[in-house]
Amino acid sequence: MSSALLVEQLLNGLQLGVMLYLMAAGLTLIFGVMGLINLAHGSLYMVGAFACAAVAAWTGSFFLALIGALIAAAAAGALMEILVIRRLYGRDHLDQVLATFALILVFSEATRWLFGPFPLYLDIPAILQGTVPLPGGSRYQIYRLAIIGVGIAVAIGLYLLISRTRLGMRIRAGESDREMIAALGVDIRTLYTVVFALGAGLAGLAGAMIGPLQSVQVGMGEPVLILAFVVIVIGGIGSNRGALIGAILVGVVDTMGRALLPGVLSGLLGPSAAATTGSSLASMLIYLVMVVILVFRPRGLFPAGS
Amino acid sequence: MxxxxxxxxxxxxxxxxxxxxxxxxxxxxxxxxxxxxxxxxxxxxxxxxxxxxxxxxxxxxxxxxxxxxxxxxxxxxxxxxxxxxxxxxxxxxxxxxxxxxxxxxxxxxxxxxxxxxxxxxxxxxxxxxxxxxxxxxQNDNFHEAAGEYANIDYSNTFIMAPNYPAGQDALTGFKRYYKGTLAGEVYTQVGQTDYAAEIAQIRASGADSVFIFLPGGMGIAFTKQYAQSDVGIPLLGPGFSFSQDVLGAIGDAAVGVKNSASWSPxxxxxxxxxxxxxxxxxxxxxxxxxxxxxxxxxxxxxxxxxxxxxxxxxxxxxxxxxxxxxxxxxxxxxNTNQHPIQDLYMREVVKEGDVITNKIIATVFTDHGDAYAKDCSL
Missing domain, CATH: 3.40.50.2300 (Response regulator)
Known part of the structure; x- marks a missing residue:
């Protein structure tokens, strides 16, 4: 493999990782603060993508659509928290999994009912279209570089929010002792709704940004959700830093595995068998990495509160 | 009326x-x-x-x-x-x-x-x-037609499908009639939505054409990303990935793609x-x-x-x-196995006004059956 291709694949891994981080950040925040497993997080990603496609078709502006997607996903998240999730904090994880799984079905069918069964159209805004040359002669999509930029900006913003602001202080306090913070007069119910809406907004942002690259369709959130769970387990549940490192690790390992494994195996097995075996192995690779990390660090790379 | x-x-x-x-x-x-x-x-x-x-x-x-x-x-x-x-x-x-x-x-x-x-x-x-x-x-038919058509203009094709039985059948069907060399043969995950890694491989492979079988959302995602990446190598596929149900979602990125099918509007x-x-x-x-x-x-x-x-x-x-x-x-x-004997066509995705649809550009097979009928005892 040439160095140009290697650089391109590393960037691809980074871009996938950054996108996973946006999903995982909300998921890990919600788990860290409220102790809730939210399977319907992928549905909020879908809401973001659909809202973005709808607003873009209506106004013609991708950036307005991005804002619309953020608002729609955050609003859907807040509504979901107030109507359903609020009743689940005291329950065990099995009840939470069941209820949020039901929410996936509700969101999927409601979206299909609203937007119809056919995938929607969403394109990259004109200003971010095209590619830039990479050293070594390859080319890279400007839009993917923009996703990496937005992801890094969100990571820094979220770090500052949690470590430097009053809201962040309350979030950290909520993580360590929810009875005490309630006793100190903080409105814990509103805090939970705000945290949930924040996580939902991030998922919606991820969905909206990925919409122009992929297919905006019902059920698009579930494959990403599974990867996002792998990320937070690797990174340490409840840790923002863990989510970032875990996401980039998963993104790079997955991309490099898909790119390198079939080539490595073709010397041993012949091209056709190597293509199928390599592809099967590559899809297992991130789970193998997860197993190895959990063997040595059962609570993930950066356990919350450490 | x-x-x-x-x-x-x-x-x-x-x-x-x-x-x-x-x-x-x-x-x-x-x-x-x-x-x-x-x-x-x-x-x-x-x-x-x-x-x-x-x-x-x-x-x-x-x-x-x-x-x-x-x-x-x-x-x-x-x-x-x-x-x-x-x-x-x-x-x-x-x-x-x-x-x-x-x-x-x-x-x-x-x-x-x-x-x-x-x-x-x-x-x-x-x-x-x-x-x-x-x-x-029969599942192989559309892919066979694409393979036969590829012989006209291409001799070094990069082929790709999801790693499941229909995907393996697709590439088998393509290779049954295709006579050129393969610049690469890649199996992707079922339900994969990001093809950046594969597109980088295609760009580096030196292929003169790309054949993909990626049904549903996979095809939409790949075709958009492929067009956005300025690879510039012609794309071929079976009609499933470029059928009317997905063309609206792919948009202009699909225009010009050649795809095989038994029917066209x-x-x-x-x-x-x-x-x-x-x-x-x-x-x-x-x-x-x-x-x-x-x-x-x-x-x-x-x-x-x-x-x-x-x-x-x-x-x-x-x-x-x-x-x-x-x-x-x-x-x-x-046919004897109660599967169709029919003509297979190559279509090209075109834009007519605001509507993106397919037009027939060639008849690849006339009265085409399938490779499995001989194993059927009917």
């Missing part, structure tokens, strides 16, 4: 409407109406209902149920339709894995199954059955012109290849019902096998 005219034109050309049927017929349709693959099932259902409506026959009853693209659910629905709904015929399944779960047990119970889509190779070969009629294609025959017009008038969208296949399935059943009673299985099967109906694909007949 246009709708009525189209219906009338079709009724005259098909010559089955209004004739008394020998017996009332109950048809069970198991198809995908929810989840990510719902677009295909909805086209199949809508086209089937359109054909029944045009025939205007009150003796035919259609029961439709959603399989949610789940094999276990499809099996349950088939059992229920046979045992409590007492259907005479079954149809509707979109996906090969669901067909493999349902068809063998259904046909063993002497229920006739007609496939409006999906033609897994076992059912065309050693496991063929007198009660199984495939009105669509612009296919020049009276039955097809009437069908495309009636479908647009009824549902406000262009039909897909799935809709065309389903429309043919319904008309095949109507043609057989006009000749024989569904209670006389032998006579009804014989009537089906004659395929005496005006197919929207022009020519249509059954």
């Amino acid at each position: 246009g709708k009525i005219l189209a219906a009338l034109a079709f009724a005259l050309s098909a010559g089955v409407a209004g004739q008394a049927l020998a017996e009332p017929i109950k048809i069970g349709m198991i198809t995908t109406l929810s989840g990510g693959g719902a677009g295909l099932g909805i086209d199949v259902r809508d086209a089937f209902q359109l054909a029944l409506k045009q025939a205007g026959n009150a003796e035919i009853e259609l029961v439709v149920e959603d399989d949610a693209q789940k094999p276990e659910l499809a099996v349950q629905i088939a059992d229920k339709m046979i045992q409590s709904d007492k259907v005479d015929l079954l149809t509707g399944i979109i996906w090969s894995n669901l067909a493999m779960a349902v068809v063998p047990s259904v046909t063993a119970q002497e229920i006739i199954y007609l496939s409006p889509n999906a033609g897994p190779s076992p059912l065309a070969g050693a496991a063929c059955n007198a009660n199984y009629f495939n009105v669509a294609y 612009d296919l020049d025959n009276p039955a097809n012109a009437a069908f495309v017009e009636a479908f647009q008038a009824e549902y406000g969208r262009l039909p897909s290849v799935y809709a065309a296949q389903s429309f043919d399935t319904a008309n095949l059943i109507l043609s057989a019902a006009a000749k024989a009673s569904v209670t006389d299985k032998d006579a009804f099967r014989a009537a089906l096998k004659e395929a005496d109906f005006a197919s929207v694909r022009g020519k249509f007949s059954f």
